[in-house]
Amino acid sequence: xxxLEEGLIRRKAVAQLAGVSEATVSRVLxxxxxxxxxxxxxxxxxxxxxxxxxxxxxxxxxxxxxxxxGVILPLLPKVNVFSTYYFSEILSGIGHTAKQSGYDLLMLFxxxxxxxxxxxxxxxxxxxxxxxxxxxxxxSDYDALKELQREGHPFCLxxxxxxxxxxxxxxxxxxxxxxxxxxxxxxxGCQRIWxxxxxxxxxxxxxxxxxxxxxxxxxxxxxxxxxxxxxxYSRKSGYESADIMAELIRTGQADAVIAANDRMAIGLLQGxxxxxxxxxxxxALVGCDDSDGARLTDPPLTSIAVPFYExxxxxxxxMLEALTEPVLTAPFxxxxxxxxxxxxxxxx
Amino acid sequence: xxxLEEGLIRRKAVAQLAGVSEATVSRVLxxxxxxxxxxxxxxxxxxxxxxxxxxxxxxxxxxxxxxxxGVILPLLPKVNVFSTYYFSEILSGIGHTAKQSGYDLLMLFxxxxxxxxxxxxxxxxxxxxxxxxxxxxxxSDYDALKELQREGHPFCLxxxxxxxxxxxxxxxxxxxxxxxxxxxxxxxGCQRIWxxxxxxxxxxxxxxxxxxxxxxxxxxxxxxxxxxxxxxYSRKSGYESADIMAELIRTGQADAVIAANDRMAIGLLQGxxxxxxxxxxxxALVGCDDSDGARLTDPPLTSIAVPFYExxxxxxxxMLEALTEPVLTAPFxxxxxxxxxxxxxxxx
Numbered sequence: 001x002x003x004l005e006e007g008l009i010r011r012k013a014v015a016q017l018a019g020v021s022e023a024t025v026s027r028v029l030x031x032x033x034x035x036x037x038x039x040x041x042x043x044x045x046x047x048x049x050x051x052x053x054x055x056x057x058x059x060x061x062x063x064x065x066x067x068x069x070g071v072i073l074p075l076l077p078k079v080n081v082f083s084t085y086y087f088s089e090i091l092s093g094i095g096h097t098a099k100q101s102g103y104d105l106l107m108l109f110x111x112x113x114x115x116x117x118x119x120x121x122x123x124x125x126x127x128x129x130x131x132x133x134x135x136x137x138x139x140s141d142y143d144a145l146k147e148l149q150r151e152g153h154p155f156c157l158x159x160x161x162x163x164x165x166x167x168x169x170x171x172x173x174x175x176x177x178x179x180x181x182x183x184x185x186x187x188x189g190c191q192r193i194w195x196x197x198x199x200x201x202x203x204x205x206x207x208x209x210x211x212x213x214x215x216x217x218x219x220x221x222x223x224x225x226x227x228x229x230x231x232x233y234s235r236k237s238g239y240e241s242a243d244i245m246a247e248l249i250r251t252g253q254a255d256a257v258i259a260a261n262d263r264m265a266i267g268l269l270q271g272x273x274x275x276x277x278x279x280x281x282x283x284a285l286v287g288c289d290d291s292d293g294a295r296l297t298d299p300p301l302t303s304i305a306v307p308f309y310e311x312x313x314x315x316x317x318x319m320l321e322a323l324t325e326p327v328l329t330a331p332f333x334x335x336x337x338x339x340x341x342x343x344x345x346x347x348x
Numbered sequence: 349x350x351x352l353e354e355g356l357i358r359r360k361a362v363a364q365l366a367g368v369s370e371a372t373v374s375r376v377l378x379x380x381x382x383x384x385x386x387x388x389x390x391x392x393x394x395x396x397x398x399x400x401x402x403x404x405x406x407x408x409x410x411x412x413x414x415x416x417x418g419v420i421l422p423l424l425p426k427v428n429v430f431s432t433y434y435f436s437e438i439l440s441g442i443g444h445t446a447k448q449s450g451y452d453l454l455m456l457f458x459x460x461x462x463x464x465x466x467x468x469x470x471x472x473x474x475x476x477x478x479x480x481x482x483x484x485x486x487x488s489d490y491d492a493l494k495e496l497q498r499e500g501h502p503f504c505l506x507x508x509x510x511x512x513x514x515x516x517x518x519x520x521x522x523x524x525x526x527x528x529x530x531x532x533x534x535x536x537g538c539q540r541i542w543x544x545x546x547x548x549x550x551x552x553x554x555x556x557x558x559x560x561x562x563x564x565x566x567x568x569x570x571x572x573x574x575x576x577x578x579x580x581y582s583r584k585s586g587y588e589s590a591d592i593m594a595e596l597i598r599t600g601q602a603d604a605v606i607a608a609n610d611r612m613a614i615g616l617l618q619g620x621x622x623x624x625x626x627x628x629x630x631x632a633l634v635g636c637d638d639s640d641g642a643r644l645t646d647p648p649l650t651s652i653a654v655p656f657y658e659x660x661x662x663x664x665x666x667m668l669e670a671l672t673e674p675v676l677t678a679p680f681x682x683x684x685x686x687x688x689x690x691x692x693x694x695x696x
Binding site: 068075080082083085087088089091092095096099104105106107108109111126266292293296297298309 | 416430431433436437440443444447454457474614640644657
């Protein structure tokens with residue numbers, strides 16, 4: 001006798017003792033479907049007498065729900081994903097919100113090059129809904145998302161959009177962030193503002209670059225694509241761009257840099273400091289994220305505060321709503337506001 | 349017809365088509381028990397023809413395994429648990445190791461005052477093993493751990509030990525860390541070394557204090573309990589101790605401080621800087637953890653590097669081993685080595 005059969009036999013005994021059908025026992029113990037209060041009590045009493053406690057797995061199997069909210073996130077060699085401000089803030093928001101609704105978080109790590117079998121996680125009831133972090137505009141990611149959408153599974157992206165593809169997304173107004181940063185630098189008298197961007201496979205990188213371009217063009221300055229450098233959002237890539245930037249600053253070709261995240265900005269600040277160039281004196285520097293590190297550098301780093309924690313909360317609330325009241329609606333895009341926090345690094 | 353019944357009926361059809369018993373179908377599809385290769389092929393073929401894919405839940409139900417490694421961690425109001433260096437490093441180690449073995453992480457947040465129903469997570473097959481972070485020496489935590497042990501569930505603590513209670517634990521040699529820090533400060537000529545500790549409900553706090561006492565006593569200096577302050581491991585609590593410390597430094601009653609983590613050390617460093625006292629000039633300062641922040645402060649912070657990432661890996665490997673080869677052995681205690689990283693803050 002295996003566990004499926006044993007479950008059925010025990011359920012039958014409860015039904016007989018309570019004088020109801022087996023289907024009613026299932027409805028009561030799984031908390032699904034309408035049942036009279038008096039019947040419910042009788043079934044609970046019988047189950048208690050027979051010491052019949054369906055396991056969470058059996059309950060989930062019957063309900064076809066796991067009680068888990070999936071969080072898909074990238075796992076990179078040599079990078080501690082939880083240790084980056086970006087992921088840790090989003091995950092804290094997701095965790096707090098899920099906990100309030102009694103949902104547990106199932107962390108699903110995705111390695112580079114690994115097949116994206118997201119829909120499989122739903123088909124096999126590992127998760128009831130999911131939030132996807134670090135998705136990129138590459139075919140493997142896009143196809144996996146299209147499949148989720150085609151099969152009607154509730155999912156939400158954070159900080160990633162696909163042109164022409166309406167997926168549920170919680171994003172921040174990154175365009176406005178670098179627009180404000182560029183205007184701020186121009187007000188400080190900067191005339192040769194460079195942009196150290198992240199990879200263009202992330203829609204955030206494109207948004208940030210767009211805000212920079214728009215601010216320049218609004219001020220009547222033509223956008224010069226030669227003033228854009230590209231790193232990979234790591235501190236090391238910012239540090240490595242210091243060689244080029246030092247030369248540009250010394251020769252008067254650059255007087256300010258906006259970096260698309262704080263990690264790159266901090267790497268650049270340190271690299272330039274080692275070459276005798278001080279942020280806020282020899283050049284102006286702005287980062288993005290307003291991470292803890294921005295307050296610790298010398299000088300403190302001007303940065304664009306992005307509500308990552310709130311983005312995690314928002315995405316989670318939306319997914320849990322979709323589970324309790326599934327309605328067919330158009331995909332949503334929430335865009336949270338950002339805020340420039342001015343510190344010494346940009347005040348030349 | 350509910351899902352349990354449907355599962356049985358579909359399994360019966362596969363058995364008939366393959367010409368084997370239903371029990372054999374279960375064994376093949378759930379990958380448990382001995383089956384001839386030829387039989388296995390026939391069952392897989394029949395299941396494929398009938399498009400019968402048992403769900404992960406059904407498989408788990410049959411195997412009585414969830415495929416999930418539980419991680420129990422505290423959820424504190426106003427603290428983003430993932431954003432603290434301590435938790436984020438440990439979780440990265442757990443995540444990388446679990447991923448390699450195909451296990452998913454189920455994050456279980458525990459709020460202060462909430463009942464610790466850890467054993468329930470095993471009884472209901474939500475998890476197969478678990479790692480417990482942030483446990484304290486308080487009756488509710490202790491009782492929950494005793495229950496887990498009594499029922500024989502595989503679990504492991506990280507960085508917490510209970511006197512006289514042999515639970516599986518992965519810890520670091522915190523005692524040696526503050527011993528080395530104290531010796532280092534004495535070599536720098538410091539004579540009035542204070543200790544800013546965390547709450548004594550964490551065994552780490554006691555270990556760190558012990559190393560400090562031992563180093564003093566070895567040097568023939570009596571331990572003075574009046575030179576111990578207690579914060580709560582937050583940056584704010586370090587910052588708030590700056591008032592007292594400033595007075596003590598100015599009046600010559602203190603010339604050095606060891607803080608039991610970097611967050612408190614950084615808060616203290618900033619608070620004292622605002623009062624005109626510079627670490628590495630007016631007093632010597634050592635933190636614990638060697639977090640990212642230690643490299644960013646001005647001056648950079650001397651700190652005790654603790655292998656938190658490795659502790660996460662070690663605990664996870666041990667738990668996954670216990671699942672694949674369950675053997676009755678005595679509880680283990682792994683103690684990982686720490687290392688003093690000297691920077692400018694302690695060189696007076």
